[in-house]
Amino acid sequence: MKISGLASIPRHVLLAILTVIALAPLIFMVLTSVKSPDEYSVNPAGLPKSITFENYTHALIDLPTLRWAMNSLIVTVVAVIISTVVGAMAAYAISFGNFRGRTTLLSGSIAAIMVPPVVLVVPMFVTMVNLKLINTLGSVIVFYSCLLVPFCIFFLYNFFRTVPAELVEAAVVDGAGPIRTLFSVVVPLAKPALVTVAVVNAIWAWNELLIALVFLQDEKSRTLMAGMTLLQGRYVTNQPLVLAVATLSILPVALFYLLSQRAFVRGLTAGIGK
Amino acid sequence: MSDPALSVSSAVVPSGATADGRGMPARKSRRSTWPYLFVLPAVIAIGFGFIFPLVTVIRNSFYSGTFYKLTFVGFDNYKFMFQDDVFLTSLKNNLKLLLTVPFMTVVALIVAVILNDGIRGWRAYRSSIFLPYILPAVGIGLAFSVFLQYNGGLNAILRAVGLDSLAVDWLGSPTWAIWSVGAVVVWQQLGFGVVVFLAALLSLPPEVTEAARIDGVSWTQLQTRIHIPQIRTAIEFFVVTEAITVLSWVFTYVYVLTLGGPGNASSVMEFYIWKNGFAQGSVGLANSAAVIVMLLASVLIFAYLRLRSRPDAQARGL
Known part of the structure; x- marks a missing residue:
C-alpha cells in the first residue's frame, strides 16, 4: 500500500536519520584519518582545515600494515579454498549419495555454524602449540578452514538439492564417476552459490579477531585485525594514525560489498529465511 | 534422528546404472563407498575443529593448573567461578546485552515494513543501513573507540549543539561502558535484521495484500495483522541468531572498545575466558566459563534447529 506525497515525508526523515547514524562513524573515521594529530586534538568532529595523507604514508611505510594485510589475504584465500572444496564434496554426497549418518552430518553442520569459537579456542591453542603451529599462519588457516566447513555444507547442500536429479543421473549413466559429476556437472551449475559461500566466508576470515589474536602472538605473523589492536595501545596520542589503518582495513571489504552486494545479501540471510 | 527416513527424497537412485568403471559402485546400490570418501575430509574437519575441542574443554573444566600440567579438582572451578565477582559481572553484562x-x-x-512499501530510494536506504554489518568489527571498533572518547567526536558534536549534559565518558564510565558496547553491537547488527525482514516481506504473495486492500483494511492493520504474522519464522530466526551473537560473539567489540574496563565493568563471558586463559593463566576457569557459554548457546542452538525443522522453514529451502 503506497503512501505518496506529503504523507511519506516522516518515513524519509526516519530512514534518513538511520542512514546518517549508519554512516556517521565511518565518515568520522575517514575525516579523522586525514587530519594531523595536532588538528585532531583541537578539532575532533569538524571537517579538516587542511587535508594530510601523512597518516597513510606513515601507516603503509613505517608500520607493518602491508605485511599484516598480506597475512590476512593469505589466510583468507587459503582457508576459503580449503573449506569450499571440503564443504562442496560433503554437500554433494549429502545431496546425491546415500550413506550412514547423512542427516546427522547435515544437522550437525547446522548446529556447528552457531557454536561460539570462544568455547573452542583454549583447547585448540594447546593443540596448535603441540603441533608447533603457533605463530605461523598455518595454525589460523587450519582452524578457520575447519570452522568454515559447516556453513559451506549447509549452504551448498541447499543449492545442490535444487539441481535436477536427472542431470546427475545422466552423467552417471554416461560413465562419469562422482568426482567428474561433481566438478563438470554440478559445480558449473552452482557457480552463484559457490561465489556466495566464498564471499561470506572471506569476509568472516578477514574480519576474525579472537583466534588470530591468540594463535599469532608474534608481531610479524599477525593478521591485519590482530595487528591493528596493537596500534591502539601504542599510539594513544595519535588517533588519526590508528584510524588511517582502520580505514585501510575497512576499505577492501567496503569495495567488495559495493561490487557484490547481491551475493552478500543472499549469503548472509541464508540462515534465516527468505 | 533416523537416517534413512529423510534421505529418500533427495538421494538419487538411478535405474539401470552400472558400475562406473573406476571401481566405484554406481548409486543404484543403497550403500556405496564414494559418499563416505566424499564426506571424510568434512568429518575430519568437524571432528578436529569442533568435537575434539568441545570434549576437551568439558573434561578440562574439572582440572586446574597450567596448559601442560593439569590437576583434577572436580567442581572447584565452577564453585570458584560462581563466587567470582568478575565472572558474575561478565554474565550480567551478557544478559544486559540481551x-x-x-x-x-x-x-x-x-x-x-517501510522499505517494503516501495518507498522511493528503498534500495539505497537498504544498502547504507546494511553496510555496517559486513565491515570488520575491529576497524569499526577502533573508529568508535575514538569517536566515543570523552574528548572524541560524539561529545564534540553534543557540546556544539548545547547538549553538554549528555556528553558523558561513554567508554570510561562503569555505568555506561557496557551500554556503549551494546550500542556499537546494535549499530552493526541492525542492518542484518532489516535485510532479513525485508527479504521475507518481499517474498510474501501479493494476492493477500491485494485482497486486504480491497477489503479496506488500514495500513497499520495490514502490517500488524497480515504482513508481520506471515514473517514470524524470519523474526524468530533473527531473535535466536542475535541472542547467540550477544551471548557469545561480542569479544571483538569488548576487546577493542573497553578491554573489559573500567576495572571489569564491561567484561563479558568471552572476555573472561580470554583473560583467564591467555592473560592470567587461570586455564581451569577459562575452561569452566567456556562450558557455561556453550550450555547457554546450546539452548539457543537447539531452538534454532527446532525452527529449521518447521514445515514453513523447509518449504523456503532453509
Whole structure:
C-alpha cells in the first residue's frame, strides 16, 4: 500500500536519520584519518582545515600494515579454498549419495555454524602449540578452514538439492564417476552459490579477531585485525594514525560489498529465511 | 534422528546404472563407498575443529593448573567461578546485552515494513543501513573507540549543539561502558535484521495484500495483522541468531572498545575466558566459563534447529 506525497515525508526523515547514524562513524573515521594529530586534538568532529595523507604514508611505510594485510589475504584465500572444496564434496554426497549418518552430518553442520569459537579456542591453542603451529599462519588457516566447513555444507547442500536429479543421473549413466559429476556437472551449475559461500566466508576470515589474536602472538605473523589492536595501545596520542589503518582495513571489504552486494545479501540471510 | 527416513527424497537412485568403471559402485546400490570418501575430509574437519575441542574443554573444566600440567579438582572451578565477582559481572553484562535484541528486532521491523512499501530510494536506504554489518568489527571498533572518547567526536558534536549534559565518558564510565558496547553491537547488527525482514516481506504473495486492500483494511492493520504474522519464522530466526551473537560473539567489540574496563565493568563471558586463559593463566576457569557459554548457546542452538525443522522453514529451502 503506497503512501505518496506529503504523507511519506516522516518515513524519509526516519530512514534518513538511520542512514546518517549508519554512516556517521565511518565518515568520522575517514575525516579523522586525514587530519594531523595536532588538528585532531583541537578539532575532533569538524571537517579538516587542511587535508594530510601523512597518516597513510606513515601507516603503509613505517608500520607493518602491508605485511599484516598480506597475512590476512593469505589466510583468507587459503582457508576459503580449503573449506569450499571440503564443504562442496560433503554437500554433494549429502545431496546425491546415500550413506550412514547423512542427516546427522547435515544437522550437525547446522548446529556447528552457531557454536561460539570462544568455547573452542583454549583447547585448540594447546593443540596448535603441540603441533608447533603457533605463530605461523598455518595454525589460523587450519582452524578457520575447519570452522568454515559447516556453513559451506549447509549452504551448498541447499543449492545442490535444487539441481535436477536427472542431470546427475545422466552423467552417471554416461560413465562419469562422482568426482567428474561433481566438478563438470554440478559445480558449473552452482557457480552463484559457490561465489556466495566464498564471499561470506572471506569476509568472516578477514574480519576474525579472537583466534588470530591468540594463535599469532608474534608481531610479524599477525593478521591485519590482530595487528591493528596493537596500534591502539601504542599510539594513544595519535588517533588519526590508528584510524588511517582502520580505514585501510575497512576499505577492501567496503569495495567488495559495493561490487557484490547481491551475493552478500543472499549469503548472509541464508540462515534465516527468505 | 533416523537416517534413512529423510534421505529418500533427495538421494538419487538411478535405474539401470552400472558400475562406473573406476571401481566405484554406481548409486543404484543403497550403500556405496564414494559418499563416505566424499564426506571424510568434512568429518575430519568437524571432528578436529569442533568435537575434539568441545570434549576437551568439558573434561578440562574439572582440572586446574597450567596448559601442560593439569590437576583434577572436580567442581572447584565452577564453585570458584560462581563466587567470582568478575565472572558474575561478565554474565550480567551478557544478559544486559540481551536487551538489545528486542530493541533491534522492533526497529528493524519498522524499517523493513517501510522499505517494503516501495518507498522511493528503498534500495539505497537498504544498502547504507546494511553496510555496517559486513565491515570488520575491529576497524569499526577502533573508529568508535575514538569517536566515543570523552574528548572524541560524539561529545564534540553534543557540546556544539548545547547538549553538554549528555556528553558523558561513554567508554570510561562503569555505568555506561557496557551500554556503549551494546550500542556499537546494535549499530552493526541492525542492518542484518532489516535485510532479513525485508527479504521475507518481499517474498510474501501479493494476492493477500491485494485482497486486504480491497477489503479496506488500514495500513497499520495490514502490517500488524497480515504482513508481520506471515514473517514470524524470519523474526524468530533473527531473535535466536542475535541472542547467540550477544551471548557469545561480542569479544571483538569488548576487546577493542573497553578491554573489559573500567576495572571489569564491561567484561563479558568471552572476555573472561580470554583473560583467564591467555592473560592470567587461570586455564581451569577459562575452561569452566567456556562450558557455561556453550550450555547457554546450546539452548539457543537447539531452538534454532527446532525452527529449521518447521514445515514453513523447509518449504523456503532453509
